[in-house]
Amino acid sequence: MSSTERPAPARNMDEIVSLCKRRGFLFQGSEIYGGLNGFWDYGPLGVELKRNVKEAWWRDMVLCHNDMDVLPGAPEAYSMTGLDCSIIMHPQVWKCSGHYDLFHDYMVDCRESKKRYRHDQVSGRWVEYRGEKLFVTAMAGDDELAGIERQAMKYFGVRAKNVDQLLYDGGARSLTTVDEFSKVLGPDAKTPGTLTEPREYNLMFKTTVGALGGEDDVAFLRPETAQGIFVNFKNVMDSTRFRLPLGIAQMGKSFRNEITPRNFTFRSREFEQMEIEFFCHPSASAAWYQYWRDRRMDWYTRLGLSPERLRLREHEQAELAHYSIGTADIEYAFPFLAPGEYGELEGIAHRGDFDLRSHMEGKLDEKVRPLALQLGPDGKPKWKGSGKDLSYRDDLTNEKYTPHVIEPSAGADRATLAFLCEAYCEDQAPDDDGKLQTRTVLRLHPRLAPIKAAVLPLVKKDGMPEIAREIYLELKGHFNVFYDDKAAVGRRYRRQDEAGTPFCITVDGQTLQDQTVTIRDRDSLRQWRVHRQECASAIRDLLQQ
Ligand code: GAP
Numbered sequence: 079m080s081s082t083e084r085p086a087p088a089r090n091m092d093e094i095v096s097l098c099k100r101r102g103f104l105f106q107g108s109e110i111y112g113g114l115n116g117f118w119d120y121g122p123l124g125v126e127l128k129r130n131v132k133e134a135w136w137r138d139m140v141l142c143h144n145d146m147d148v149l150p151g152a153p154e155a156y157s158m159t160g161l162d163c164s165i166i167m168h169p170q171v172w173k174c175s176g177h178y179d180l181f182h183d184y185m186v187d188c189r190e191s192k193k194r195y196r197h198d199q200v201s202g203r204w205v206e207y208r209g210e211k212l213f214v215t216a217m218a219g220d221d222e223l224a225g226i227e228r229q230a231m232k233y234f235g236v237r238a239k240n241v242d243q244l245l246y247d248g249g250a251r252s253l254t255t256v257d258e259f260s261k262v263l264g265p266d267a268k269t270p271g272t273l274t275e276p277r278e279y280n281l282m283f284k285t286t287v288g289a290l291g292g293e294d295d296v297a298f299l300r301p302e303t304a305q306g307i308f309v310n311f312k313n314v315m316d317s318t319r320f321r322l323p324l325g326i327a328q329m330g331k332s333f334r335n336e337i338t339p340r341n342f343t344f345r346s347r348e349f350e351q352m353e354i355e356f357f358c359h360p361s362a363s364a365a366w367y368q369y370w371r372d373r374r375m376d377w378y379t380r381l382g383l384s385p386e387r388l389r390l391r392e393h394e395q396a397e398l399a400h401y402s403i404g405t406a407d408i409e410y411a412f413p414f415l416a417p418g419e420y421g422e423l424e425g426i427a428h429r430g431d432f433d434l435r436s437h438m439e440g441k442l443d444e445k446v447r448p449l450a451l452q453l454g455p456d457g458k459p460k461w462k463g464s465g466k467d468l469s470y471r472d473d474l475t476n477e478k479y480t481p482h483v484i485e486p487s488a489g490a491d492r493a494t495l496a497f498l499c500e501a502y503c504e505d506q507a508p509d510d511d512g513k514l515q516t517r518t519v520l521r522l523h524p525r526l527a528p529i530k531a532a533v534l535p536l537v538k539k540d541g542m543p544e545i546a547r548e549i550y551l552e553l554k555g556h557f558n559v560f561y562d563d564k565a566a567v568g569r570r571y572r573r574q575d576e577a578g579t580p581f582c583i584t585v586d587g588q589t590l591q592d593q594t595v596t597i598r599d600r601d602s603l604r605q606w607r608v609h610r611q612e613c614a615s616a617i618r619d620l621l622q623q
Contacts, residue, residue: 091414094502095342097518101576103127103498104343116339116347118491123577126528126558128350128494132329134525135352135488136160138377140327151372153365156323156356159314163306165331166287166297173461174436175305176444177282177298184276185337186253191266196337197276198254200265202226204247207234212270213262215253217338219416222250225265233263233270281334283347299333304485307355308433312468322470322481323358323366329490341414343491344421350490355483357470360431363482364404367428371406374424374486378408378493382523383500387411389420404428408488410496423496424488431480434468438480497526501578507603510568520578521601524621529579530557531617534570536586538563546585549595549613553583556614557621575600581620583613 098104103124107117120128143158172178184197201222202215207230214233216225230236230244253273256262260271267273283299286292300306307326314326329352339345358366371390379385393405405427409420432449436442440459443452454460471478501520509515524530533550535542543563550561560579562570567584574582582598584605589595594607597616608616 091342091412091499093518094413094499097502097520097576098124098342098498116336116345118343118346123528124494127498127522127526127578128490130526130528131494131497132350132352132490134381135377135490135493136327136329139325139354149373151369153362153369154323156325156358157320158325158327158354159318159320160327161307161310161314162330163303163310163328165300165333166285167300167305167309169297170461170464171305171309171437172282172298172301174441174463175308175433176436176441177301177305178280178461179441180444181282181301182278182280183337184254185279186264186276187274188264188267188272189274190269190272191264193264193266194337195265195273198252199338200253201250202253202256202262203230203250205230205234206245206247207236207243210234211247211261213253213256213258215263215265217265218250218252226250229263229265233268279335279337281336283333283335300331301334302332302487303328303330303351303353304355304433304487307353308437308468308483309464311355311357311434312466315470321473323356323362325354325356327352327354329353341412341421343495344412344414346491349492352488352490352493354486355433356485357481357483359472360479360482363428363430363484366484367404367426370484370486371408371426374426374488375408378410378423378496381497381526382521383410383496387500388423391420402427403430410499412496413499421492423492424486427485427487429483429485431482433483434480435463437464438466438468439463497522507571507575510566517572517575519575519600522578522580524580524623527578527580528558529560529574529577530621531581531583531613532560532562532570532574532579533583534561534567534585535563536567536584540587541590542585545589545610546583549583549585549610553614553617557617571598581617583617585610 101123102121105119105121106113107119108114140158140160145155145157148155185194186197187194199218200215201218202213203226205212205214214226214230216222216229236244259273259275262273263270264273282301285297285299286295287297288295307328329350331348332351333348336345336347339347356366375390378388387410389409391407391409398405405425407422408424410423412421415421432442439451440463441452441461442449452460469478469480501522503521504516504518506514507517531553533546535546550559553559571582580600584596593610595610596605596607598605
């Protein structure tokens with residue numbers, strides 16, 4: 079395959095993880111102490127990539143938003159603005175949002191191995207051998223069938239040559255379908271019946287505020303950035319002249335004590351979200367929901383995710399979150415998933431007026447339609463709201479209403495991971511002797527690439543490094559560029575290909591005669607000459623394409 083044809087991204091996650099570590103994109107958090115499960119550190123290239131993802135989101139959604147015209151697919155023109163709220167908020171926020179009561183997963187503990195599993199992430203099969211029938215389990219995922227078989231062989235003492243003596247009753251199914259826990263062999267257990275019944279487990283990290291540290295001082299690290307926007311809705315409206323429809327965006331850290339963090343950064347315990355709460359008139363909310371689903375899909379494809387590996391999945395009624403009238407997920411076929419499976423990149427939820435009303439009146443009962451206050455055993459509101467008026471009065475029509483909310487909620491780390499997986503590929507490129515060699519290349523969109531251009535003197539003599547240094551310093555004022563004069567130029571190109579650098583500028587013998595340099599395109603390998611003084615404008619033009 080020529081290097082101009084875009085190969086399918088590698089399906090091998092191990093190679094991507096290894097590149098990330100080798101080239102300084104991502105490291106296991108606290109690695110020298112053995113790591114801490116669910117926490118990741120971005121290295122020198124990773125920090126730039128993730129910053130570029132967030133920067134692209136902020137620019138495209140907020141800073142450069144055209145609020146004068148009706149955008150394609152939008153019901154009308156709208157405004158966008160932003161917030162940056164604190165991570166620790168008043169505990170009442172989480173009671174009224176529903177996170178205090180509802181934000182949990184079910185988990186099972188293994189009394190023998192002392193391991194803890196998410197109930198819905200354990201998979202198993204009914205297996206019978208010599209009259210004994212058990213539900214033998216493994217962690218759900220790529221290798222689950224093989225894992226179940228290994229576990230069954232170990233327990234029943236069956237050798238590989240006799241594996242067909244294991245009698246399976248049906249295919250793999252989730253542990254959530256099984257009631258008889260005494261018949262379950264846990265994923266890491268040697269005896270059946272060691273898994274506990276599923277128990278609720280709140281995903282919010284607890285902390286204490288102040289020196290006394292009593293029960294009254296308990297607070298939580300935010301599990302989403304969204305609530306900061308809801309509780310500041312009135313502040314934004316009172317301090318600005320915005321009218322609805324208005325989107326308020328926020329990006330920042332969120333924390334969830336996930337039971338089984340896994341798949342690299344996909345499910346972490348500390349991660350960043352990029353969320354928009356879009357406030358609109360209830361009568362237009364269905365149209366705005368459609369608009370945001372399409373707009374957000376478009377954003378990912380414009381930045382390089384292939385539509386073949388992206389899908390928009392509308393939730394079934396039973397799957398909807400407690401507040402949601404409708405939700406769609408933008409999902410990506412990550413390489414760590416089995417073929418045909420997708421992982422969530424972003425959820426777009428129609429939240430109705432649940433959040434503003436809950437913070438105004440008190441926590442609403444998500445099971446009741448129409449939504450009404452949730453009452454405690456004493457008949458009083460279970461969690462009191464702020465009592466502040468969070469409704470909106472339209473100064474043109476004088477209509478007063480509680481806005482409906484559409485929420486496009488994305489993960490910065492998941493988006494970064496998807497862009498990395500999509501970009502990773504291996505193709506053929508000529509080496510210094512013109513021989514075709516396999517090269518590893520990150521075909522990142524130039525907007526996302528950590529380094530925009532590398533400046534390379536062909537050789538370290540004849541005044542080439544001096545000219546390259548001047549070009550480098552001139553470009554440095556505009557873009558993140560890199561200077562490299564070590565090793566043969568072919569090897570330096572390879573290093574930049576692996577880092578995803580879209581352009582290399584090379585100072586060579588001809589530069590000394592006519593002041594031109596070559597620009598090399600990472601993907602097509604095309605090289606052309608420009609005057610050294612035109613490098614900055616050439617790179618700027620290329621980045622804007
Ligand atoms: N305010 C709504 C909300 O938080 P969510 O679906 O729970 O919705 C939104 O989260 C996005 O945040 C997800 O689509 C995902 O990209 C990201 N996200 C959620 N949990 C995550 C985790 N444990 N690790 C990494 N990203 C996560």
